[in-house]
Amino acid sequence: MIAAEADSFRPFPGISAHIYSRADFEEVSRIIYDIAGIVLPPGKATLVYSRLAPLVRESGQQTFARYIEHVRRDEADMRGMINALTTNHTFFYRESHHFDHLAGQVRPQLLAKARAGEPVRLWSAGCSTGEELYSLAMALLGPDKREARILLDGDVVILATDLADHAVAGASAARYPADALKDVPDALRQSWVHRVGDEVELDSGLRAMVRVRRLNLLGPWPMKRGFDVIFCRNVMIYFDQATKDRLVARFADQLLPGGHLYIGHSERVGGETQYRMALVGGTIYRKDGM
Numbered sequence: 473m474i475a476a477e478a479d480s481f482r483p484f485p486g487i488s489a490h491i492y493s494r495a496d497f498e499e500v501s502r503i504i505y506d507i508a509g510i511v512l513p514p515g516k517a518t519l520v521y522s523r524l525a526p527l528v529r530e531s532g533q534q535t536f537a538r539y540i541e542h543v544r545r546d547e548a549d550m551r552g553m554i555n556a557l558t559t560n561h562t563f564f565y566r567e568s569h570h571f572d573h574l575a576g577q578v579r580p581q582l583l584a585k586a587r588a589g590e591p592v593r594l595w596s597a598g599c600s601t602g603e604e605l606y607s608l609a610m611a612l613l614g615p616d617k618r619e620a621r622i623l624l625d626g627d628v629v630i631l632a633t634d635l636a637d638h639a640v641a642g643a644s645a646a647r648y649p650a651d652a653l654k655d656v657p658d659a660l661r662q663s664w665v666h667r668v669g670d671e672v673e674l675d676s677g678l679r680a681m682v683r684v685r686r687l688n689l690l691g692p693w694p695m696k697r698g699f700d701v702i703f704c705r706n707v708m709i710y711f712d713q714a715t716k717d718r719l720v721a722r723f724a725d726q727l728l729p730g731g732h733l734y735i736g737h738s739e740r741v742g743g744e745t746q747y748r749m750a751l752v753g754g755t756i757y758r759k760d761g762m
């Protein structure tokens with residue numbers, strides 16, 4: 473590295489390289505990439521500083537270099553660092569055409585399966601604090617509570633997973649500020665959401681079919697059954713191409729024939745997997761075999 477380049481590393485005015493250096497940033501980037509697949513390009517040096525500086529202080533370490541040494545020895549603090557480096561931005565009914573497609577095109581088959589006593593499995597992979605998960609659950613159940621009983625009484629499970637502990641906690645709590653649900657169709661809100669003070673809470677019947685778990689998408693997946701529907705949206709944007717290709721191949725393996733994969737608007741299914749999945753809508757793919 474040339475000297476001028478090294479000198480230009482100033483994520484914040486007044487932060488000396490003794491406290492936070494380019495090497496520290498690169499080390500943090502390596503760790504989060506190895507564990508979670510998240511790529512932190514050089515432009516993220518300031519973000520890393522602002523996310524980790526409070527944790528460096530809390531840990532009692534004086535510098536980032538010492539903090540990095542510390543988290544390597546302390547599993548809980550390593551997990552805190554990983555949590556802090558995830559980006560969890562999400563909202564209800566984000567990319568609403570996915571929920572419209574699910575309700576219009578996929579739900580009838582899932583209702584028929586549930587009515588026949590067959591298992592129905594959906595997965596919100598990288599669910600963040602649950603807004604996607606509960607949008608999915610409401611779109612699946614539909615506004616008619618009597619018809620929804622077919623699903624609620626059937627063998628229907630929506631799995632929701634995320635790497636970040638605070639995301640898993642938020643999704644499990646299922647409580648949101650009332651205006652967070654402003655984009656959810658009124659009829660769904662009226663059926664599945666209850667007011668609790670200044671907040672709203674998702675219906676307990678709906679929540680009974682939801683399982684929220686911590687899961688690193690890069691690690692092993694303990695799920696045995698195939699899925700009818702997988703949502704993995706705005707997660708792969710943080711990954712490099714090789715990681716994306718491996719992940720979509722695993723999603724394709726995990727889908728039942730005819731199952732649907734929904735990904736974020738800027739993402740696409742590439743690599744070998746594109747030959748196993750038909751594009752059936754805006755960033756909506758169906759696995760061959762039906």
Ligand SMILES: C[S@@+](CC[C@H](N)C(=O)[O-])C[C@H]1O[C@@H](n2cnc3c(N)ncnc32)[C@H](O)[C@@H]1O
Nearest residue numbers: 508558560561562598600635636688689705706
């Ligand atoms: C921007 S949020 C997307 C939330 C939601 N899917 C949506 O589209 O609104 C990305 C989520 O992916 C999670 N994530 C990132 N890397 C992950 C990994 N390796 N395994 C599991 N979750 C991961 C983050 O913790 C974060 O909550």
